[in-house]
Amino acid sequence: MLRIILVLVLLIQSSDAFLVTQNNFQEQVKVLKSFDIDSTFLKDKTFISMKDKMNRYRTKHFLKVLEEGNRFVPYLRKLINDSGIPKAFLYLAMAESNFAPNAYSKAKAVGLWQFMPATAKHFGLKINTYVDERKDPIKSTKAAIKYLKYLHNIFGKWYLAAIAYNCGEGTLLKAIKRAKSDNLNVLLNDRKRYLPRESRLYIRKIVMMESLANSADFIIENNSDYLLNGGSAETFAKVEVKQGTSLGAVAASIGLSLKEIRSYNPQLRYDFVPPAKGKYTIYLPYNKQADFKQNYNPKKSNxxxxxxxxxxxxxxxxxxxxxxxxxxxxxxxxxxxxxxxxxxxxxxxxxxKPSMISYTIRKGDTLGKVSHKFNVAINTLIQANNKRNSIIRVGEKLVIPQMQ
The missing domain is CATH 3.10.350.10 (LysM domain)
Incomplete structure (x- = not known):
């Protein structure tokens, strides 16, 4: 988790001025209110001390994370905004993973939202031979929203839901019991250490990231104006393909490399979609959606x-x-x-995908001999001809699947 902690305060030397401007003060108060936190939290000594540590972190890294996250962030932002949870929870994902779907921790937490296996499965994410949906940016975000709402129902306040997300329900319940209070200022007491250090910094980190990422002053001062409109356009599209489809075939039809299309589908463990029944949804660059509709022919993908x-x-x-x-x-x-x-x-x-030829059974034939003759498995012959067993009769016509 050291990498996550290092991203904590990630900001600029000029941010002293940023933090005290009226607009940014009001923005921070608004964010705090959405988390059920009183505005007096802005006087928190540790939060203020972050300003003194800014020069230890690279602004370029923070801005790069914002830029690289723009592939999926606009859609994630919409999901969060429509869900009714605080909008700033988007930056919980940034704090957890730097918006990297393939992020992996030593504790076996995976994905944008760093789900542990049991929690992921509890909130509807599949982890099997073919997929790890903790890496699916869309499905994992929907699961994270459910999880945060669940934690809010338990603890009653959004800042407690955020802390519980980081350290776990049990750890937070013990902390509240020891502190005899769920007041944020009490729980974050650095001397009493009711919570682990990372958890004590968690809310501060989210508020700081949200404030800076949404500050036009900060973005412009660091020559990153392009980020201001980076999240306004749709960046990816969802399309359906049949079971077992090769990603390579899809990539070729839209003029992409296999590596590029895999980067849009980090949830897939292999270069093909699961072979389960029905269709499977994959993600493509938004500007390739028309190419897919025009060029991809599932009938040619054998x-x-x-x-x-x-x-x-x-x-x-x-x-x-x-x-x-x-x-x-x-x-x-x-x-x-x-x-x-x-x-x-x-x-x-x-x-x-096989093509079929017909064969008429002759005297002396057995299904085993026919299987050997055409290099087709006996079970395949039985299934292709809707037979209950391997018994055949002279004159009977068999359909022989031929592999192309």
Missing amino acids: NRFFVYRVKKGDSLHKIARRYGINYHIIKDYNHLKSKWLRIKQALIIPIV
């Missing part, structure tokens, strides 16, 4: 993918026959140097 976990007794040959493909395809897709496999090893299995 490949679909899923992940197979190696079991005892498996081999590349057995797995390949099971799915009716050559074992070299599996080996190549997974960049395997040999045919040796490990139990529970994850293998990407590319399934190619």
Whole structure:
């Protein structure tokens, strides 16, 4: 969490003047009120001392974080504004992760909002073989809003919800019990240390970040005028694709690199969407939405993918026959140097959309022989012909899937 603490006060030498201007004073009072905090908090000694520490932090870093966050921040801001929670909670995400969807902590917290696995799942985020929705900027923000509302229902004040988000419900409840008060000034007492140091700085950090990020004076004085309008336009679009779709195929259709489209979809663990039934929503640059509608043809995208976990007794040959493909395809897709496999090893299995031919059963044929003849798995033949078992009759016509 050291990196997060270092972003704490991130601001400029000229901010002394910024903090005392009437407009900024009123802005800070407004933010404090939204958190259920009295305006006298502006006299908090630690908050004031932050001004003296400004020269230890890089303004350029703060502004860079704002700039890099502009890919998703406009949409996140709208979600938060529409939710009824304090607008300044947007900067809780900045404090937690620097607006980085792939942020990861030693405590196994992940994403923009630094969700732990259990909390993420409790608030509806999926974490499985194919996705980690803690990294999904939109879904994780919706989950964070639910979580903050839940904490507000427990503690009754937004500043307590923010502190609980940082240190946990149990830690805050113990702190309130020890302090015999939920008053912010009491809980933030640096001498009594009712709360961990990071939690004592948390509200101060959010208020400071929100005030500076929304200060035209601050932005202009640091030659970053372009940030003033950076969040006003839509920056990404949501489109639906079929199960198992390759991100590479989508990227090629809109003239992007695979790396770029992956950066818009950090929730995906692999270069394809989950193979679950139905459609899956992915994110694209907003200016590529028209290209997608015009150029992407799902019928031309024959490949679909899923992940197979190696079991005892498996081999590349057995797995390949099971799915009716050559074992070299599996080996190549997974960049395997040999045919040796490990139990529970994850293998990407590319399934190619088949075309069909017809075969009439002859005397002496068995389903096994037909399977070998056309290099198609027996189970695939059974499924393609809606058969209940492997029994066949002379003269019977079988549909044979042919991999293209």
